Amino acid sequence: MALFAVPSAFAAPDAELADIRGEIRALKEAYEARIQALERRLKQAEAAVATPVAPAPAPVAAAMPSPAPSSSKSAFNPAISAILSGTYAHLSRSPSGYAIPGFSPEGEIGPGRRGFSLGESELVLSANVDPSFSGTLILAVTPEDSIAVEEAYGQWLTAPFGLSAKFGRFLSGVGYLNEQHPHAWDFVDAPLAYQAFLGGRHSNDGVQVKWLAPIDHYVELGVQAGNGDAYPGSERDRNGVGSSAFYAHTGGDIGATQSWRAGVSYLRTRSEDELGASAASRLGIADFVWKYAPHGTGRQNLKVQGEYFSGRIREATRQSGWYLQGVYQFMPEWRVGARYDRLDPRGVDDVTYAPRKASVMLDYNPSEFTRIRLQFARSELASGVSDNQFFVQYILSLGAHGAHRY
C-alpha cells in the first residue's frame, strides 16, 4: 500500500498530497479499529475457553461489515410483547355487590376479586404493513380463559398535512388516561370518574382522524366516529354512527424542567334499551397533566394530573366527577403517589351523597420492565358505607415493549 502511494506523491501538488495523507490516515484508522476489534475477539475467545461451558462462537466483530439480512420468512415477523400482571386484594367489603349509587355503568368496574387473582395478560403484535400502513393487535387474555380483542387497528402513516388516521378497534382519544393501558396506570384501578361515566374506559370500533398543527407549539385536534357499542352507548340495530367524539390537546415545556399537556374532549353516544327506546349521552372531559423533573433527567420527578367529567348519561340529569392525583419518583426505582376521587350524582336515583375515594400507593421498579406496587384505598360510595382496600400488584413486560405515551 505504502509503495504504491509514495511514488505518486512525489509528483503531486500540495492539495493532492493532503488528500493522499488523509486517505492513508483513514486507512490507518480503519485498520486500527479492525485490530482493536480482533483483539477484543481474541480476549472473548480466551475468556470462553477459560469458562467450562463454552458459549456459542463469538459473532462477527463489530468493525467488520455487517452480514446481509437473513432472508428467512421470520425476518418479517411483527414485534411481539406481552404484559403479565397479578394482584392480591384484601377488601373489607365483598366486591360482589359493587355499585356506584347514582350511576349504572357497564364494563370493568370495581376493585376486582378478593385474594389472589391474575390480571389480564396482554399480548401485543405490531408491524409496518407496507410503506403507508402499520397495524397493531392487542389481545387481552382474561383470567377466566377468554380472549378479548382489546385493540386491533391500522394506521395510515403517510397522510399529508400533519393528518394521521387510525381505523379498527382502538381506545378512544378522549381525556388523558383513556388511551393508556392498565399496565401504564399509576394506580391498580381506574379513577371512579372513568368507572362511572365510561365503564372503565371508552373503546371504539370506527375511524379516528387527528391533525397536528404545523406550528412550534403542540396543538392536536382529533375527531372520531364509531359504532358506540361501549358504555354509555349500547349495541343498536342501526346504520350510521353510534358514537362520535371531538378532542383538542395542547402542551409544551416550561423551561428545561417542566412540561405539561391539557385538553378538552366531547363524546356523544347513542344507546337503545330492550324496548327499542333510543337515548343519547353527552359527556365533556377536561384533562391536564404537569410533569416536573428538577434535574431534567427523570431520576427524580413529579407528575400531577387531573380530569373533570361532566355529562348527561342516557338523558339523565347532568352529573359530574373528577379526580386529582400526584406521583413522585423520589429515587430512580421508587415512586409514591396519592389520588382523590369524587363524583356528584345530582339526585339521580334519589342519590345525593357524593361517592368519594382516597388512594395512596408505593411502587418499586427494579428495571423499566418490572413494577411491584402496594396500594391502600378507602372508598365511601354511599353514606356511612366504607370499604378499605389493600392491594399488592406486579406488572411484568416482556419482549419488544414500545415506549409509553407522554
Add this chain to the structure above:
Amino acid sequence: MKIFSRVLLVAGAMFALSAHAAISIFATVPEWGALAEEIGGDKVKVYVATTAMQDPHRVEARPSLIAKARGADLIVATGAELEIGWLPLVVQQAANPKVRPGTPGYFEAAAAVPLLGKPTRLDRADGDIHPQGDPHIQADARNIGRVAAALGTRLAQVDPANAAYYQARATAFGARWSEAVARWEKAAAPLRGVAIVVQHKAFTYLTAWLGMTEVAALEPKPGMEPTTAHLSEVLATLQRTPAKMVVRAAYQGDRPSQWLAQRAKIATVVLPFTVGGTEGARDLFTLFDDTIQRLLKATQ
C-alpha cells in the same frame, strides 16, 4: 365546513413557506445538533431535543418534541437504540412522513461508524443492553469525523439546491477535525494504559480510542442503579487491579462515584460527554479539549 377550509388554507400556506425557509433539523442529542450546525451553516435551523444534563435513554415523548418533529425536514439521531424509549413515539405522533425511518429525512449517526460492544448474548437478564452495539459513539473523536462526512452527504440529498455548500463545509470540517484529532491523540498519549472505573458503560469508545482500560462499571448491569453490594465488589476488584480514577458523565448522579472514590482513594472525573456537559465544552472542538484535559488532570 368554512372553518375547515380555512384551516386547510392556513396549513397549505405554512407548508409553502417552510419549503423556502432553511432546512429544519431535529437533533436528538447536543453533539449532533452541534455537528449539524457546523455542516449546515446558515442553511439550516437546528433544534436539539435534549440537554447535556438529561440521560438520553430516559426522555419522554413530550408534546414539545412532537410539535418540533412535525415541522422537521431532517431528524439526526444516534441510532443503535439509544433513543428507543422516546424517538419512535415522537416520530409516529408527529405525523410527518418526511422524517420516518427509512426515508432520507431520518439520519442515524451509528450507521456511519463501526460499532463496538455488540453483546454476544441478547437477554434482558443482562440489563438494558443495546443489541446493535454500544450507542455512545460520540466519545471517540474519530467517529465525529465519520458522521460528519455521512451527514454532509445526507444534507446534500435532503436539500439538493445547496448540495455543493454542504459538501464543501463537510470537507472543510473534516480537514479541521483530522488536525484536531491528531492534536488530541498526541496530548492524550500519557493516558495510554491508564485503568479507569466507569459509572455507566458509556465510555467504551473513549477508552478504545485513547488506549485506556476499563476495570469495572458501577452499574451492576447496564441501566440499573448501582447497589451497595455491587459497589463493594468493585472496591474489592480495585484492590486486586487498581484504577486511577472513576469516570462519570455530567448527567449522572454523583453519589455512587463519590462513594467509591472516597473508599478507594482515587480521583473522580466528570466528563462533559456531550456539548454543554461542562462549562468548557461549548462546541465539538472544546468538548474534546475539555475531556482530555480533565482526564490528564486526574492522572497527575
